[in-house]
Amino acid sequence: MAQRAEPPDGGWGWMVVLSAFFQSALVFGVLRSFGVFFVELVAAFEEQAARVSWIASIGIAVQQFGSPVGSALSTKYGPRPVVMAGGILAASGMLLASLATSLTHLYLSIGLLSGSGWALTFTPTMACLSRYFSRRRSLATGLALTGVGLSSFAFAPLFQWLVSRYAWRGALLLVSALSLHLVACGALLRPLSLREDPVMGGPGTQLTSLLHHGPFLRYTAALTLINTGYFIPYVHLMAHLQDVDWDPLSAAFLLSVVAVSDLVGRVASGWLADAVPGPVARLLMLWTTLTGVSLSLFPMARAPTALMALAVAYGFTSGALTPVAFSMLPELVGTGRIYCGLGLVQMVESIGGLLGAPLSGYFRDVTGNYTVSFVVAGAFLLAGSGILITLPYFCSSASTSTSKPRDLVTEAADTKVSLTKEGLGED
Numbered sequence: 415m416a417q418r419a420e421p422p423d424g425g426w427g428w429m430v431v432l433s434a435f436f437q438s439a440l441v442f443g444v445l446r447s448f449g450v451f452f453v454e455l456v457a458a459f460e461e462q463a464a465r466v467s468w469i470a471s472i473g474i475a476v477q478q479f480g481s482p483v484g485s486a487l488s489t490k491y492g493p494r495p496v497v498m499a500g501g502i503l504a505a506s507g508m509l510l511a512s513l514a515t516s517l518t519h520l521y522l523s524i525g526l527l528s529g530s531g532w533a534l535t536f537t538p539t540m541a542c543l544s545r546y547f548s549r550r551r552s553l554a555t556g557l558a559l560t561g562v563g564l565s566s567f568a569f570a571p572l573f574q575w576l577v578s579r580y581a582w583r584g585a586l587l588l589v590s591a592l593s594l595h596l597v598a599c600g601a602l603l604r605p606l607s608l609r610e611d612p613v614m615g616g617p618g619t620q621l622t623s624l625l626h627h628g629p630f631l632r633y634t635a636a637l638t639l640i641n642t643g644y645f646i647p648y649v650h651l652m653a654h655l656q657d658v659d660w661d662p663l664s665a666a667f668l669l670s671v672v673a674v675s676d677l678v679g680r681v682a683s684g685w686l687a688d689a690v691p692g693p694v695a696r697l698l699m700l701w702t703t704l705t706g707v708s709l710s711l712f713p714m715a716r717a718p719t720a721l722m723a724l725a726v727a728y729g730f731t732s733g734a735l736t737p738v739a740f741s742m743l744p745e746l747v748g749t750g751r752i753y754c755g756l757g758l759v760q761m762v763e764s765i766g767g768l769l770g771a772p773l774s775g776y777f778r779d780v781t782g783n784y785t786v787s788f789v790v791a792g793a794f795l796l797a798g799s800g801i802l803i804t805l806p807y808f809c810s811s812a813s814t815s816t817s818k819p820r821d822l823v824t825e826a827a828d829t830k831v832s833l834t835k836e837g838l839g840e841d
Contacts, residue, residue, distance in 0.1 A: 421545055421546055421547055421548040421551075421606070421608070421749065422546060422606075423546075423547055423548055423549050423550055424546075424547075424550070425546075426546070426604050427543070427546030427547055427554065428554075429602050429604075430539070430542055430543050430546050430602065430603060430604070431543060431554050431557055431558050432602065433539060433599040433600070433602040433603060434539045434540060434543050434558035434559075434561070434599075435557065435558050435559075435560065435561040436561060436595065436596075436599050437497075437535055437536055437539050437561070437596060437599045438536065438558060438559055438561035438562045438565075439561035439562065439564065439565035439569075440504075440565070440592065440593055440595060440596055440599070441477070441504075441532045441535060441536050441596075442536075442561075442562045442565070443561065443562060443564075443565025443566055443568070443569045444565075444569065444589065444592075444593070445470060445473065445474060446562070446565075446566045446569070446570075446648075447565075447566065447569035447570045447572075447573050448469075448470045450570060450573040450574050450577060451573070451577070451582055451585070451586070452466060452470075454577055454581075454582040455469070455517075455520070455582065458582065459516065459517055461517055465517055466517065468517075468521065468525070469517070469520045469521060469524050469525055470524075470525075471525075471768075472521055472524075472525030472526065472529060473524055473525045473528055473529040473532070474529070474764075474767070474768075475529070475764065475768060476525060476526055476529025476530055476532075476533060477529045477532040477533045477536070478533075478760050478761060478763070478764030478767065479533075479761050479764055480529065480530055480533030480534070480761075481533050481536075481537040481756070481757040481758075481760035481761050482754070482757035482758055482760075482761050483533060483534070483757075484496055484500065484533050484534040484535070484537050484538050484757060485537055485538060485541065485617075485753040485754050485755075485756060485757025485758070486617040486753075486754065486757065487534070487538075488538040488541065488542075488753045489616070489617045489620070489753045489754060490616070490617065492603075492605040493538040493539060493541070493542045493600070493603045493605070493753075494600055494601065494603045494604070494605065495600075496534050496538050496600075497534060497535045497538055497539055497596065497599065497600030497603055498596075498597045498600035498601060499531075499534055499600075500530075500531040500532065500533070500534025500535035500538075500596060500600070501531065501535060501593065501594060501595070501596025501597035501598075501599065501600055502531070502594075502597060503527055503528065503530050503531030503534065504527075504528045504531030504532055504535065504593045504596055505531070505590045505591070505593040505594040505596070505597075506527055506528075506531070506590075507523045507524050507526075507527030507528030507529070507530075507531060507590075508523070508524065508528055508586050508587075508589050508590035508593055509586075509587065509590040510522075510523040510527065511523040511524045511528075511586050511590075512583045512584070512586040512587040512590065513583075528593070531593075531596070535596050535599075535600065537753075537756050537757050537760050538603075538753065539599070539600075539603065540555070540558070540740055540756060541752045541753045541756045541757075542603050542605075542606070543555065543558060544740070544741070544743070544744045544749060544752045544756075545606050545608065545744075545749045545752060546606060548744075549688060550688050551688070551741040551744065552683070552684040552685075552686075552687030552688050552694060552737050552738055552741040553681075553684040553685050553687070553688045553737075554684070555684055555737040555740045555741050556680045556681050556682075556683055556684020556685070556736075556737035557680075557681065557684065559680050559736055559737055559740075560677055560680050560681060563673055563674075563676050563677035563680070563733070564677065566673055567670075567673065573585060573589070576588055576589075608749055608750065617754055620750075620751045620753075620754040620755075621754055621758070623751070624747060624751065624754060624755055624758060627746075627747065629746050629805050629806055630746050630747055630755065632801055632804055632805060633742070633743070633746055633759075633801075633802075633805060634758070634759050634762050634763065635798075635801055636798040636799075636801035636802050637739060637759060637762075637763045637766075637798065638762055638763045638765060638766040638798075639766060639794045639795070639797045639798035639801065640702055640735070640739075640763075640766070640794070640795050640798035640799075641763040641764070641766035641767045641770070642766035642767070642769060642770040642773075642791075642794040643706070643709060643766075643770055643790070643791035643792060643793070643794035643795045644705070644732060644766075644767075644770070644795070645767055645770055645771060646709070646770050646771060646774045646787065646788070646791040647672070647709065647712070647728060647788075647791075650771070650774050650775070650778070650784055650787060651665075651668070651669065651672075651712070652665050652669065653778075653784070654712065654713070654783075654784040654787075654788070655668060655721075657783060657784065658716060664718075668721065668722065668725050671722065671725045671726060671729065672725050672726075672728060672729035673729065674729065675725070675726045675727075675728070675729025675730040675733065676729040676730070676732060676733030677733065678730060678733070679701075679729065679730035679731060679732070679733030679734035680733040680734065680736060680737055682730075682734065683697070683701065683733070683734030683735070683736075683737055683738055684737045684738075684741075687737070687738050687741060693745070694738050694741055694742045694745070695742060695802055695805050697734075697738050698735060698738045698739055698742055698802060699799050699802045699803060701731050701732075701734040701735035701738060702735050702795050702796075702798055702799040702802065703795070703796060703799045704727070704731040705728060705731040705732045705735060705792075705795050706791075706792040706793070706794070706795030706796040706799065707792060707796075708724050708727040708728040708731060708792075709728060709788050709791045709792035709795065710788060710789050710791075710792030710793070711724055711792075712724055712728075712784075712788045713783070713784060713785035713788050713789065740756075743755055743756060743759065746805070766794075770791065770794070773787075773790070774787040774788075774790070774791060775787075777790060
């Protein structure tokens with residue numbers, strides 16, 4: 415493909431958005447709905463719930479920690495073969511899980527094998543999407559990530575029906591067939607060559623430059639703090655509502671309200687980030703701050719109306735910050751380093767995601783309620799919001815429509831001068 419000076423902001427990029435939509439559904443929709451199999455596996459293997467819960471935890475950890483591998487392979491070979499290989503691994507893991515005779519088999523099949531497949535699919539696809547869009551990057555990202563919310567609605571009842579009809583082994587076999595569609599999603603990814611790519615070097619060079627990139631490191635630290643508190647309501651909100659004497663059906667309805675608000679927030683935030691001039695770092699800080707405040711207020715609310723309002727606020731703002739967080743990264747590191755940058759961010763922020771829920775549970779055990787848990791979760795998001803203020807793009811009034819940050823322009827210019835001096839090429 416011929417080199418382009420800038421991302422095309424459309425064209426085949428909308429097919430990449432479609433691919434990312436289905437991939438986010440087939441990765442995170444399956445993970446969010448895995449609780450349907452949880453009860454079945456506890457009964458089938460007669461094991462403690464804590465041991466069975468490690469199946470999904472290992473899968474999430476491998477997906478996030480393995481993201482840099484998928485990014486590095488995509489930088490070298492392009493996203494298409496990497497994502498297609500990831501789809502085969504994810505489907506194979508589910509297929510082998512349907513034949514499992516012990517929890518160890520499930521740890522290795524779903525946790526390790528499917529988790530490795532997910533690591534090779536989601537991050538390279540989101541990085542590829544960022545390369546196709548500049549002015550409409552936030553909207554494209556928001557539309558792609560709506561697959562998570564929609565699949566959360568669809569997969570839970572679907573998986574429950576499959577389990578009741580075909581038992582858990584047959585249901586996992588059919589989930590394997592569903593996961594195989596990741597291969598088709600990968601086939602839709604068409605490589606895009608941008609003019610700045612040769613300046614960036616290989617994965618090793620990019621990694622070294624990112625580890626010396628101050629704004630990128632601060633951005634990664636901010637997202638890690640945000641991730642620590644972000645998922646706590648998904649794990650403990652149901653238990654908190656039961657502590658305040660809500661019946662399970664009403665609590666489940668409130669979680670549905672959060673999911674709907676999350677879906678609306680992703681699309682609205684993507685549209686707003688592209689429509690409002692100025693750096694998206696300001697919007698990311700706004701949504702992060704509002705999410706932290708709404709989390710901290712959850713223990714103070716007792717009336718159903720107040721809890722419903724907080725559920726809507728949390729769902730909308732937490733959904734709104736996600737596409738902005740993805741679309742901001744290319745502004746910091748450039749589209750030429752987006753594969754390596756996004757993989758590194760996913761790996762580091764996974765530490766917060768893994769520690770957040772156990773820390774919240776610890777505070778619940780010590781205090782006897784979830785008041786401290788939700789206040790600390792909100793404090794983590796507010797701390798991440800404070801770090802975002804230190805980014806150089808936060809106070810910049812220049813247009814952010816360009817996908818090449820100032821430091822990359824300088825690097826490109828320095829490289830071009832050195833090549834000219836050595837007689838290797840001219841502009």
